[in-house]
Amino acid sequence: MSSSGMTAFVDGPAYTPVARMLHWITVVLVLGMLPAGFIMSRYDVGDAIYNAHKSVGPLILFITLIRLAYRLTHPPKPLPADMMVLEKAVAHATHWGLYALLIAQPIVGWIATSAYPAPVPFFGLFNLPAIWPADKAMSEFMYVWHFRLGILLSLMICAHIAGALFHYFVHKDRILQRMTSATG
Ligand code: HEM
Numbered sequence: 679m680s681s682s683g684m685t686a687f688v689d690g691p692a693y694t695p696v697a698r699m700l701h702w703i704t705v706v707l708v709l710g711m712l713p714a715g716f717i718m719s720r721y722d723v724g725d726a727i728y729n730a731h732k733s734v735g736p737l738i739l740f741i742t743l744i745r746l747a748y749r750l751t752h753p754p755k756p757l758p759a760d761m762m763v764l765e766k767a768v769a770h771a772t773h774w775g776l777y778a779l780l781i782a783q784p785i786v787g788w789i790a791t792s793a794y795p796a797p798v799p800f801f802g803l804f805n806l807p808a809i810w811p812a813d814k815a816m817s818e819f820m821y822v823w824h825f826r827l828g829i830l831l832s833l834m835i836c837a838h839i840a841g842a843l844f845h846y847f848v849h850k851d852r853i854l855q856r857m858t859s860a861t862g
């Protein structure tokens with residue numbers, strides 16, 4: 679019997695420390711961005727939250743591009759061989775869907791803001807360039823998509839977290855630990 683569970687312990691971590699760090703930095707930033715976005719589009723919150731949202735958004739885009747390049751050159755260890763094919767397919771589809779949204783959502787927000795036209799200040803240091811010419815109709819269209827993708831991202835994150843917790847509490851396997859420890 680070759681135990682796929684055992685190899686995880688002898689060959690080193692499923693995800694490298696860099697991959698884990700990039701995952702958890704993204705989690706903190708995205709879990710701040712979603713409520714900030716939904717609140718600032720509904721209530722009069724002032725410039726500070728707008729500016730923070732417009733700074734952290736492009737930062738997430740940048741981190742995700744680095745992370746994807748790193749991911750393609752440092753693939754994680756495969757999921758355990760005893761996991762069902764369908765379960766693996768759902769996990770992979772969710773992960774690649776999350777990557778796609780982490781790229782699409784900031785680009786859509788940036789286009790919407792550029793077309794508005796409003797500035798995109800980066801942590802008060804300088805303004806990022808406009809990536810779309812002034813165009814009110816385009817801005818409105820893109821903000822509608824920014825909202826829809828925000829909902830979709832929130833739902834996918836809920837499914838992703840539910841999956842991780844399901845592995846931990848119900849399957850009682852070590853999938854969650856793949857992203858939290860060196861012995862996952
Ligand atoms: C991963 C990155 C991002 C996430 C998760 C995110 C999420 C959201 C969400 C959920 C909303 C609320 C939408 C609504 O209720 O209509 C929102 C609003 C907004 N976002 Fe983002 N966003 C991101 C990146 C960006 C970027 C890069 C910019 C601009 C450079 C931006 C600019 C805005 C603006 C200006 C609003 C307010 C729109 C309004 O007042 O109706 N966002 N964002």
Ligand code: HEM
Nearest residue numbers: 704705708709749773776777835839842853854855856857
């Ligand atoms: C904003 C929230 C989150 C986002 C955007 C996110 C995104 C991702 C992405 C894109 C991957 C795929 C990594 C890869 O294979 O390259 C991943 C993996 C993973 N995430 Fe998250 N994640 C989030 C929150 C969480 C939370 C809160 C947990 C724990 C409860 C978690 C646990 C995991 C685990 C265990 C994996 C590895 C799954 C495997 O072994 O294949 N994630 N996450």
